[in-house]
Amino acid sequence: MGEVQRIFYIHAPSGWVAGTAYCIVFLGSVVYLWKRSPLADDLAHAAGEVGFIFCSCLLVTGPLWAKPVWGIWWTWDARLTLSFVLWLLFVSYLMLRSYVSSPGLAATLAAVVGIIGFVDVPIDYMAIRWWRTQHPQPVIAGGEGSGLDPRIFLTFMVCVGAFHCLFSYLLIQRLRLARARRELSAIRRALAIRSSED
Amino acid sequence: MVNKYLLLAFSALWVIFFLYAWSISRRQAHLEKELEELKNKAGRGRPSDSRPS
Numbered sequence: 001m002g003e004v005q006r007i008f009y010i011h012a013p014s015g016w017v018a019g020t021a022y023c024i025v026f027l028g029s030v031v032y033l034w035k036r037s038p039l040a041d042d043l044a045h046a047a048g049e050v051g052f053i054f055c056s057c058l059l060v061t062g063p064l065w066a067k068p069v070w071g072i073w074w075t076w077d078a079r080l081t082l083s084f085v086l087w088l089l090f091v092s093y094l095m096l097r098s099y100v101s102s103p104g105l106a107a108t109l110a111a112v113v114g115i116i117g118f119v120d121v122p123i124d125y126m127a128i129r130w131w132r133t134q135h136p137q138p139v140i141a142g143g144e145g146s147g148l149d150p151r152i153f154l155t156f157m158v159c160v161g162a163f164h165c166l167f168s169y170l171l172i173q174r175l176r177l178a179r180a181r182r183e184l185s186a187i188r189r190a191l192a193i194r195s196s197e198d
Numbered sequence: 199m200v201n202k203y204l205l206l207a208f209s210a211l212w213v214i215f216f217l218y219a220w221s222i223s224r225r226q227a228h229l230e231k232e233l234e235e236l237k238n239k240a241g242r243g244r245p246s247d248s249r250p251s
Contacts, residue, residue, distance in 0.1 A: 002201065003200065003201035003204050004201050004203050004204055006204055007203065007204060007207045010207065010208065010211055011207070014211075050218075053214060053215070053218050056214060057210070057211055057214055060207070060210045060211075060214070061207045061210065061211065064203045064204075064206050064207040064210070065203065065207070067203060068201070068203050166215075170218070170219075170222075173222055174222065177222060177225055177226060177229070180226075180229050180233075181229060184229060184232055184233055184236070187233075187236055187240075188236065191236065191239065191240055
């Protein structure tokens, strides 16, 4: 493969982080529907947005690796299609939150999408183990015959760690933004009540 | 010479993350501006502010 194999160091970690992000969306959605906790809703929303960014990176870097190696940009095999479905789930989750005007209803509907859509994540992960795909077979946790050269493995794990750190940082920033927005709404409501009392 | 696909992949990644970081900072600035406006509005509405010093 030559130089182009280095795309692997950004492509695979993007996929791992996108999966982690959707797990957080799922957990946040479950907690929101159960406890009606605004923090859980904010967490799910933030993870959905940041996850969308990483999933986009996955879908951009994948074809850039595939073209020189396979000779094609894209093929509708199980792994690629399920990753594309994951991206569509992130998009639909965010669109739903933007287009429904009532915040409570938007949070509830988004939580339902977040929970139902989670079905895609384990199937996407297992796709290359269950079916023969154009996408390479697993090299990590892929059973007998799989594995990476120790130097490649170390570099790869450093990249996975770095991508998760970046994800955590962006998630915290996005959560702060959501909290500030909630506080602002509360202040605005309090001012409106005060002005109506005056 | 660097492989063009490798260059494109890393460039795309940087562009996506910079755009997202810019989007977050823009929203943050917008919220700060709104907060400032609300503070001014609240300050004007206080009875103590309207009293002559």
